[in-house]
Amino acid sequence: MVQAIPKPLTFEDFLEQYPDNGGIYELINGEMVEVNPTGSHEEVVAYLVAEMNLEIRRQQLTYFLPRTCTIKPNTPNTAYKPDVVVLDRAALAAEPLWEKASTITRRESAQLVVEVVSTNWRDDYGHKLTDYEEFGIAEYWIVDFKALGATRYIGSPKVPTVSVYGLIDGEYQVSRFRGSDRILSVIFPELQITAEQILTAAS
Structure with missing residues (x-):
């Protein structure tokens, strides 16, 4: 018997078929995947x-953090739900899907994206990193509070690390922060928090 191979979901399929059950789902290479964050992940x-x-209120910036947001990168049949995304209100008027589906399709809208690492750390350091880079997200943080990433990403011995990827000439350059290091951010240049404060938020 020949088994039919399921047809990959398109981005349009993903929006139309998104389950109305309160869950969080991403579209990875045409497959809808449920994301199940842990309690400690949510604390971070x-x-x-x-x-x-x-910081947005203190500096009177035009940014805001939506409760949920879908980012459609340039990669076909792909859509992400970042753990944290910083949007520029001024850019949303040009977003065709914002009002209908809280979806970002233009790089100007998302200033910063954060992924807090869980068991799917390969996604955060792998295709999400390359997709956000190609899409043009100015700043991408990977918060590896359990030091799950491979040593090529966080060094040896492995310790909890905040990796901040900044877009320079179309390519990400990474700075890694640990312990009492103050996080250096182009999007939030006056932010006064340390890696330790972020990495121990779930303690």
């Missing part, structure tokens, strides 16, 4: 959201 996300919102 909550800390970052609080600190970034405070």
Whole structure:
């Protein structure tokens, strides 16, 4: 018997078929994948959201952090739901899918994306990194609070690390922060938090 191979979902299919069950789903190479964050993962996300919102108010920036947001990179049949995304309100008027589906299709809209590492660390350091780079996200943070990433990403011995990838001439350049290192961010240049504060937010 010949078994039919399921047809990959397009981005349009993903939006139309997105489950209405409160779950979080991403589209990876045409397959809808459910994301199940742990409690400690969510504690780290909550800390970052609080600190970034405070900085936005303090500096009176035009940014905001949506509760949920889909990013459609240039890669076909792919859509991501970042743990944290910083959007520029001024750019959203040109987004064709923002009002209908809280979806970003233009690089100007998303200033910064954060992925907090869980068991799918290969995604965060792999195709998400390359897709965000190609899409043109100015700054991408990988928060590896359990030091799950390979040594080629966080060094040896492996310790909890915040990797900040900044886009320079179309390519990401990485800076890694650990312990008492203050996080250096182009998007939030006056942010006064350390790697340790982020990495121990779930302790």
